[in-house]
Amino acid sequence: FNAEHEAQALRKAMKGLGTDEDAIIDILTKLNVSQRQQVLITYKSSIGRDLIDDLKSELSGNFERVIVAMMTPTSMYDVHELRRAVKGAGTDEGCLIEILASRTNEEIRRINENYKCQYGCTLEEDIVSDTSSLFRRVLVSLATGNRDEGTYVDESLAQQDAQCLYEAGEKKWGTDEVQFMAILCTRNRYHLLRVFDVYRGIANKDITDSIKSEMSGDVEDALLAVVKCLRNKSAYFAERLYKSMKGLGTDDNTLIRVMVSRSEIDMLDIRREFRTMYGKSLHSFIKGDCSGDYRKVLLRLCGG
Secondary structure, eight states, X not given: OOHHHHHHHHHHHHSSSSOOHHHHHHHHHTSOHHHHHHHHHHHHHHHOSOHHHHHHHHOOHHHHHHXXXXXXXXXXXXXXXXXXXXXXXXXXXXXXXXXXXXXXXXXXXXXXXXXXXXXXXXXXXXXXXXXXXXXXXXXXXXXXTOOOOOOOOOHHHHHHHHHHHHHHTTTSSSOOHHHHHXXXXXXXXXXXXXXXXXXXXXXXXXXXXXXXXXXXXXXXXXXXXXXHHHHHHHHHHHHHHHHHHSSSSOOHXXXXXXXXXXXXXXXXXXXXXXXXXXXXXXXXXXXXXXXXXXXXXXXXXXXX
16 A cells, blocks of 8 residues: 555546546545545645545535545544534434444544534534434433443343333333333443343333334434344444435435445445345445446445
């Protein structure tokens, strides 16, 4: 890897008449996110121009959005997406849920730090001013990044938690959502997987079915996302991708965010889950749903 070489190649692809989009795709998709950051710095020091500004002036539409997303450090990209979710027209609840339910404590800690630096207010303040009631409480809880990340399973506590969930939902008239939130947003993953097993025995149904029948709207979506991420994060993202493309129109925000943010983390697993769940490859789905340079770069991120 030679940052100077890549920076010059990018400049060449954008200089003069017309833009060599294929060259830009080739260069940027073969680099990882930290290499792209080095190219960004080298571009400025050796060419004296801002690479992101150059890319923005040469590219457009969703293709531009993917490329700029790829050039953004991982945590900052999450920060920008969260900000867009609360500050754009209306609230993008799906984006808030997806990021906050799937990131680790460490990732959330970095998001909070960068958010404050970038916007001068905390992520929590923006969530509070933009959402309401129980949904707000679930997001605030997730945004503290305070989940137990140990592996210890306390069997008697697992029994107690499962009973608690049953009594907060299926067993009573009305639902005590706060109990669900308290357990689902703080316990460690291994403990909760055990809780879900015990719960099935007590309630005779899966925890996800109970959440669906007991709750609605954004709170339901948020708690389901938490459960899905605990069980199988790659399957959760496969479902997000599927839903972003199926039916009329494409949810480009979600498609771009998941493809870029997971490309170096678990894209192979996501592809495998996608094929298992939907009987078609993610590659063929993107191919059928997108076009032009936008499609080219997404297929590169997808790999295979």
